[in-house]
Amino acid sequence: MASRKPLVMGNWKLNGSKAFTKELIEGLKTELAGVEGCDVAIAPPVMYLAEAEAALVGSKIALGSQNVDVNVKGAFTGDISTEMLKDFGAKYIIIGHSERRTYHKESDEFIAKKFGALKEAGLVPVLCIGETEAENEAGKTEEVVSRQIDAVINALGVEAFNGAVIAYEPxxxxGTGKSATPAQAQAVHAFIRAHIAAKSQAVADQVIIQYGGSVNDSNAAELFTQPDIDGALVGGASLKAPAFAVIVKAAAAAKA
Ligand SMILES: O=C(CO)COP(=O)(O)O
Known part of the structure; x- marks a missing residue:
């Protein structure tokens, strides 16, 4: 089995300001100095990519974004392109977050298009998938995550997951404080990896599958003991440097 380096990424969502961006990154640089064995990325709002890029100079923390649009240039008012993200040195791009699926009615097919646009641009898609509470209670978790993964496989082929990241976020x-238990998350992560392995074992072995959903400095270490949990996509706890650093260090220690 390929060994996978964990990735812990902060999704800042709609939070921050120019000053906050600089301060939080300075805090992260201090807290994470010398920490090895875990890739780290942050996705501030795109408004603050310039501040973030400048503050990250000399640091191994990678820059990311919370979304991208599918067109590269032209009359698409309000859109942000892959090339613009690259211009700021962004690397890991979140797509298909449940907040965008819900509030912006993004479909599996549209998200697969974004996945393709990122691959074409040489950026790393961080594909968010996950079921609602009602789907979970109806025993539909595997059906939902399969459908969300298959939209990408059908459009682009399983090889598109080479070098890509999946974030399982029930x-x-x-934002509920009610994280999946390590065993619950592991079961779904193993299912996702097996689902991809049915098409290509090699692709399944290398794909990073992060867990997201109320990960914090007290539950992260236990989640990372699970073999198919390769890091975390962190919301609320990524807005505080000490808490986020504890999560990164927990991943580095668990996967060493
Ligand atoms: O949506 C998330 C990350 O993308 C998770 O958010 P919380 O960590 O705030 O639950």
Whole structure:
């Protein structure tokens, strides 16, 4: 089995300011100095990519974004392109977050298009998938995550997951303080990896599958003991440097 380096990424969502961006990054640089064994990325709002890029100079923390649009240039008012993100040195791009699926009615097919646009641009898609509480209670978790993964496989082929990241974020666990248990998350992560392995074992072995949903400095270490949990996509706890650093260090220690 390929060994996978964990990735812990902060999704700042709609939070921050120019000053906050600089301060939080300075804090992260201090807290994470000398920490090895875990890739780290942050996705501030795109408004603050310039401040973030400048503050990250000399640091191994990678820059990311919370979304991208599918067109590269032209008359698409309000859109942000892959090339613009690259211009700021962004690398890991979140797509298909449940908040965008819900509030912006993004479909599996549209998200697969974004995945393709990122691959074409040489950026790393961080594809968010996950079921609602009702779907979970109806026993539909595997059906939902399969459908969300298959939209990408059908459009682009399983090889598109080479070098890509999947974030399993059960919607009932996001921002609720009610994280999935390590065993619950592991079961779904193993299912996702097996689902991809049915098409290509090699692709499945290398794909990073992060867990997201109320990950914090006290539950992260236990989640990372699970073999198919390769890091985390962190919302609320990524807005505080000490808490986020504890999560990164927990991943580095668990996967060493
Ligand atoms: O949605 C998330 C990350 O993308 C998770 O958010 P919380 O960590 O705030 O639950």
């Amino acid at each position: 919607i009932w666990a996001i």
